[in-house]
Amino acid sequence: xxxxxxxxxxxxxxEYGFDINQVQSIERIQPITRVPNAPAFVxxxxxxxxxxxPIIDLSKKLNLGETQxxxxxxxxxxxxxxIELGWIVxxxxxxxxxxxxxxxxxxxxxxxREYFSSxxxxxxxxxxxxxxxxxxxxxxx
Amino acid sequence: xDLNHYLELFIEExxxxxxxxxxxxxxxEAEPENLTVIQEIFRSAHTLKGMAGSMGFEDLASLTHQMExxxxxxxxxxxxxxxxxxxxxxxxxxxxETMVDSIEQGGDGKADVSEVVMKLELIQDPSRAxxxxxxxxxxxxxxxxxxxxxxxxxxxxxxxxxNHLYQMTITLDEKCIMKSVRAYMVFQAAEEFGEIIxxxxxxxxxxxxxxxxxxxxxxxxxxxxQDIQKQLLNISEVKEVIVIEKTTQxxxxxxxxxxxxxxxxxxxxxxxxxxxxxxxxxxxxxDIDKLDQLMNLxxxxxxxxxxxxxxxxSSQILELSETVEHMTRISTDLQGLILxxxxxxxxxxxNRFPRxxxxxxxxLDKKVHLSVAGEETELDRTVIDEIGDxxxxxxxxxxxxxxxxxxxxxxxxxxxxxxxxxxxxxxxNHVFIEVADDGKGINRDKVLHKGLERGIVSQExxxxxxxxxxxxxxxxxxxxxxxxxSDISGRGVGLDVVKTKIESLGGSIMIQxxxxxxxxxxxxxxxxxxxxxxxxxxxxxxxxxIPFSSIVEITKITKEQIATIHGQKVxxxxxQVVPLxxxxxxxxxxxxxxxxxxxxxxxxxxxxGEQTAGLVVDSVLGQQEVVLxxxxxxxxxxxxxxxxxxxxxxxxxxxxxxxxxxx
Numbered sequence: 001x002x003x004x005x006x007x008x009x010x011x012x013x014x015e016y017g018f019d020i021n022q023v024q025s026i027e028r029i030q031p032i033t034r035v036p037n038a039p040a041f042v043x044x045x046x047x048x049x050x051x052x053x054p055i056i057d058l059s060k061k062l063n064l065g066e067t068q069x070x071x072x073x074x075x076x077x078x079x080x081x082x083i084e085l086g087w088i089v090x091x092x093x094x095x096x097x098x099x100x101x102x103x104x105x106x107x108x109x110x111x112x113r114e115y116f117s118s119x120x121x122x123x124x125x126x127x128x129x130x131x132x133x134x135x136x137x138x139x140x141x
Numbered sequence: 142x143d144l145n146h147y148l149e150l151f152i153e154e155x156x157x158x159x160x161x162x163x164x165x166x167x168x169x170e171a172e173p174e175n176l177t178v179i180q181e182i183f184r185s186a187h188t189l190k191g192m193a194g195s196m197g198f199e200d201l202a203s204l205t206h207q208m209e210x211x212x213x214x215x216x217x218x219x220x221x222x223x224x225x226x227x228x229x230x231x232x233x234x235x236x237x238e239t240m241v242d243s244i245e246q247g248g249d250g251k252a253d254v255s256e257v258v259m260k261l262e263l264i265q266d267p268s269r270a271x272x273x274x275x276x277x278x279x280x281x282x283x284x285x286x287x288x289x290x291x292x293x294x295x296x297x298x299x300x301x302x303x304n305h306l307y308q309m310t311i312t313l314d315e316k317c318i319m320k321s322v323r324a325y326m327v328f329q330a331a332e333e334f335g336e337i338i339x340x341x342x343x344x345x346x347x348x349x350x351x352x353x354x355x356x357x358x359x360x361x362x363x364x365x366x367q368d369i370q371k372q373l374l375n376i377s378e379v380k381e382v383i384v385i386e387k388t389t390q391x392x393x394x395x396x397x398x399x400x401x402x403x404x405x406x407x408x409x410x411x412x413x414x415x416x417x418x419x420x421x422x423x424x425x426x427x428d429i430d431k432l433d434q435l436m437n438l439x440x441x442x443x444x445x446x447x448x449x450x451x452x453x454x455s456s457q458i459l460e461l462s463e464t465v466e467h468m469t470r471i472s473t474d475l476q477g478l479i480l481x482x483x484x485x486x487x488x489x490x491x492n493r494f495p496r497x498x499x500x501x502x503x504x505l506d507k508k509v510h511l512s513v514a515g516e517e518t519e520l521d522r523t524v525i526d527e528i529g530d531x532x533x534x535x536x537x538x539x540x541x542x543x544x545x546x547x548x549x550x551x552x553x554x555x556x557x558x559x560x561x562x563x564x565x566x567x568x569x570n571h572v573f574i575e576v577a578d579d580g581k582g583i584n585r586d587k588v589l590h591k592g593l594e595r596g597i598v599s600q601e602x603x604x605x606x607x608x609x610x611x612x613x614x615x616x617x618x619x620x621x622x623x624x625x626x627s628d629i630s631g632r633g634v635g636l637d638v639v640k641t642k643i644e645s646l647g648g649s650i651m652i653q654x655x656x657x658x659x660x661x662x663x664x665x666x667x668x669x670x671x672x673x674x675x676x677x678x679x680x681x682x683x684x685x686x687i688p689f690s691s692i693v694e695i696t697k698i699t700k701e702q703i704a705t706i707h708g709q710k711v712x713x714x715x716x717q718v719v720p721l722x723x724x725x726x727x728x729x730x731x732x733x734x735x736x737x738x739x740x741x742x743x744x745x746x747x748x749x750g751e752q753t754a755g756l757v758v759d760s761v762l763g764q765q766e767v768v769l770x771x772x773x774x775x776x777x778x779x780x781x782x783x784x785x786x787x788x789x790x791x792x793x794x795x796x797x798x799x800x801x802x803x804x
Binding site for chain 2: 030031032033034035036037038042044045046047050051052053054082083084085136
């Protein structure tokens with residue numbers, strides 16, 4: 001019963017996921033306009049059907065280095081509390097129904113990153129679920 | 142009757158009427174002899190009463206009723222206007238306002254009106270305090286209904302088409318306070334069945350409650366007696382409904398007897414609708430969201446238009462370019478219209494201030510003259526809704542802290558009456574609202590001292606602060622320089638709230654102050670969500686838009702013309718030294734290889750107030766109307782970027798806020 005629907009995607013060789021309720025759409029790369037003096041992980045802004053939407057390099061945000069654009073690079077659009085954002089990922093894999101039992105809370109000793117909510121173990125894959133609200137918090141500079 | 146969907150209309154209109162009453166009352170206070178002003182107030186009060194009654198807000202209706210009585214006496218010169226009466230009416234209006242507010246917030250609009258009602262009654266009849274019934278003039282006693290020739294022919298005509306003529310006598314409950322309202326509801330209900338031919342007493346008499354417990358009306362209807370009776374009895378406080386079918390002959394007889402009795406005036410029916418015929422432009426209410434959507438769709442259209450223009454220019458097909466030109470003209474009009482729909486004159490906010498200042502001045506025992514200027518300045522509706530509270534704070538502050546007491550003013554050799562100026566104007570793509578007073582100004586040392594005391598600034602910081610910085614200390618939370626805490630302001634909560642609010646609207650606030658001369662609080666607000674004419678410029682490979690409104694001139698210089706003053710690169714331009722801002726450096730634009738370095742530099746000269754700066758760009762693409770879009774809630778406060786726009790090719794260009802280059 002307690003299924004969690006997630007959108008799974010890849011950054012490098014690691015698999016991550018967003019709660020599907022927060023995901024609006026998945027887009028191909030379009031021209032992105034750089035925003036000067038914005039945080040480094042903000043790739044820029046993009047025209048998404050008439051709306052100017054900030055695009056964030058998720059890999060950079062997670063300190064995994066800058067994303068190199070390839071054919072499979074996608075942007076996952078999310079929406080949380082009226083704010084729409086796009087997240088650049090290397091590749092989107094699929095949508096999954098993960099039972100609650102398959103979720104493991106991130107033990108603070110192994111991964112003490114505030115961005116991770118839990119790890120889903122699904123058919124041998126390990127998917128790190130991201131906390132969108134934490135990712136969206138402005139960084140203290 | 143389901144009144145819920147009339148509620149919004151009721152609230153809206155009530156507010157309008159209250160505003161009129163307030164405005165006119167202030168006028169009346171200035172010129173108490175002016176009868177037309179009283180007439181105006183009376184009319185609004187009367188409509189208000191009617192509306193409140195039909196919506197079933199009894200307290201509101203009875204209060205307005207008493208107020209109306211007083212106004213009526215003033216109108217007929219039975220009373221002389223005194224400041225007591227004025228205060229009482231003002232108090233009454235305030236109470237009505239509270240009630241309407243309560244209704245708006247989903248309350249029942251009930252309030253204790255007895256005190257004010259008592260006062261009003263005392264004014265009407267000082268000898269007879271506390272008596273509830275209004276002066277009942279001689280009530281019409283005859284039950285005979287009189288019809289004229291024309292009405293008879295109407296009745297005859299109607300009978301041929303199967304209508305019946307009913308004489309109905311409606312008796313209201315003794316406890317019914319708003320008889321006219323109930324009567325009105327009866328009329329409404331009766332009109333559902335057919336046509337009201339005649340009433341006894343006449344409609345205007347009924348409206349003024351010049352009848353005892355019952356009244357009679359003639360109704361033409363196809364429905365049966367029982368249906369009508371049942372429906373009318375459903376109205377609350379209707380005690381009894383007697384319906385009798387009438388023949389024309391009986392009426393004819395009545396008419397003849399009436400002809401002899403010349404003293405009895407015959408009144409034609411149903412002019413209750415005439416009462417509402419006020420010259421007011423028709424309007425509908427539209428959800429702001431819908432306007433936003435419209436705006437969004439329209440901006441897409443603008444983008445396409447830009448693209449079409451490009452195509453027509455390059456293809457050089459005459460027919461196409463003609464069509465595109467036509468479309469351009471139409472869409473320009475359309476654009477003006479859409480923007481206009483969202484724009485509201487600040488008047489809407491300003492017009493409640495004269496009243497507020499009057500009350501406040503009385504309370505503070507200061508003589509204050511408020512001048513309002515630029516109330517026609519328009520602002521986006523969303524901003525209008527938010528700007529009221531901050532302005533109230535600022536005005537209160539000006540009156541309470543800014544202006545001296547009358548004695549102090551006389552001692553300082555100033556006119557007794559203090560001046561407060563509320564002014565709005567547009568400059569560039571910003572709207573400014575100023576609250577200026579000619580009071581004592583801000584005491585720099587006092588503010589600084591307080592700031593140190595409250596630990597808002599440290600000793601070292603304090604030494605380096607400019608006047609402007611010191612003044613802005615008063616916007617810090619928990620700051621108040623008033624020696625005593627007053628009811629009006631001075632709890633140290635006001636001004637920091639003001640600042641937060643203004644900033645949340647994307648604006649800023651500045652203070653100018655001269656000791657002994659007064660201070661000016663200047664609010665700068667962006668014209669949010671609008672289409673602006675801008676100049677598209679290129680820096681390396683990036684395109685930026687600079688709003689036309691802030692551009693003075695565009696010029697081309699050679700590198701040799703650049704001089705340096707104290708490390709700052711400047712040029713001399715038309716006798717002025719203009720500091721240069723290299724966008725490439727400020728925006729950290731990545732260099733593109735093989736970039737063709739031109740001979741000269743394009744300088745876009747921008748202004749902010751009196752000051753100028755030169756923005757150095759690589760090339761100028763041309764002007765274009767762009768739709769200002771926000772960068773979204775995530776990217777706020779990006780330095781010198783006020784928003785973004787979508788270009789003809791679908792790409793996003795950032796809009797430069799050149800004000801930030803000029804401090």
